[in-house]
Amino acid sequence: METLQYLMTGFGVALSTTNLMVAAIGALVGTIVGMLPGLGPINGVAILMPLAFALKLPAETALILLAAVYMGCEFGGRISSILLNVPGDAGAIMTALDGYPMARQGLGGVALSISAWSSFVGSFIATCGIVMFAPLLARWALAFGPAEYFALLCFAFACITGLMGDAPVKAALAAVIGLSLASVGLDSNSGVYRFTGGDVHLSDGIQFIVLVIGLFSISEILLMLEQHHSATGIIKATGRALFNFKELTYTWCPPSAPRWWASWSACCRAPAPPSPAPSPTPPKNGWPARTAGSARATSAAWRRPRRPTTRRRSARSCRC
């Protein structure tokens, strides 16, 4: 296959010393730029593109530099979302939901290292997937029509209400508020300005990244004022910076989902190689600690919504 042949040629070019060093420097610079809330990977590459021209690098080295900057920016957004609860870009929002409670318990280093590792694994799988499946994906992408987009949107809103299992009405309300904010601006079907109030700056709508940063950072400021009255001492310095194997397995299966545990531990009890298989019992001290504020510190994407155990519910105790 000529794909593999081209790949071999490409690897020969990419694995030279200069290019590897340039990739490392680009990843470092990209991480620093991506750490700033608001500068996502696209903005980071756009800002640092003059750098590639100014250094007068050969074409492949410049491309490697910009690609490394892109990857670094993708990861850098996680740093501010884990440590500050301010997502750097749209992709770091879910990291803030899980990583910030971990940082507040002193596991910030672990959260950062797990984020780095999963970022590496994810982008590696994605790159391999693109190389192998690009023609198939192109055909699918062309066949994705309005009906499929609508189905995807319905799925997304169902996921939103499923994630906040104990307050589905609030989650649906949040989705509706988000949709209303997105309908500000020019209506693409009819050309009518909606909710702009005659202001020309709103005719393109409210930018998503501005909304995300504003919502997260201002609410974080107000929450800090309410609960702590100061900003010091919220993130404890952690003694441990690297995750251990047990925590790595929790990214595949959180300890708070019994049914998932049962099915997965059944798979684990199959004849296994001598490598240490994780035990199916939950850890003794519970990871993460179940304090009042850290209700969402597990991989919440797979956590099933908790149902109240008592059947009798008065109207006042309905949590919706």
Add this chain to the structure above:
Amino acid sequence: MSDRVLGVACVVVAAGMAWAATDYAAPISYEPVGPRAFPLLLATLMGIGGLWLIVRPSLRGNWLRQVPLQSLAFAVAAVFAYALLFETLGFTLATTVMAVPVGMAFGGSWKQALAGGLGLGLLLFLGFDKLLDVVLPTGLLSFILGGR
């Protein structure tokens, strides 16, 4: 209690949205629904959600118990003032002016907040404008910092 406040706010916003959206009409349209359908639908859903929250709030409501309302009000007013004065004052001055109430709300003295805001404004301006070439408004300080 805080759920009830959110519910009332949602109902008010939904009423405002519905009132604004009834005016939207496309002059030429070959579609069954015009530009007012989606905002009206969202307003209806928001109103229903707000009413639900008013009638059945969740249990966790410790609103107004230990909330430092004054510092919260100062912080919110400072953030609003930042947005309104950003273009006229420029990035550095606006950041300095905003940092003083927010820093004092967090318990610092006004000198510390002023120094911190000034340092933050200058450093961030230099970092973004000169290093990364991201344009920030210079405002009143354009004679020092250079700009249009």
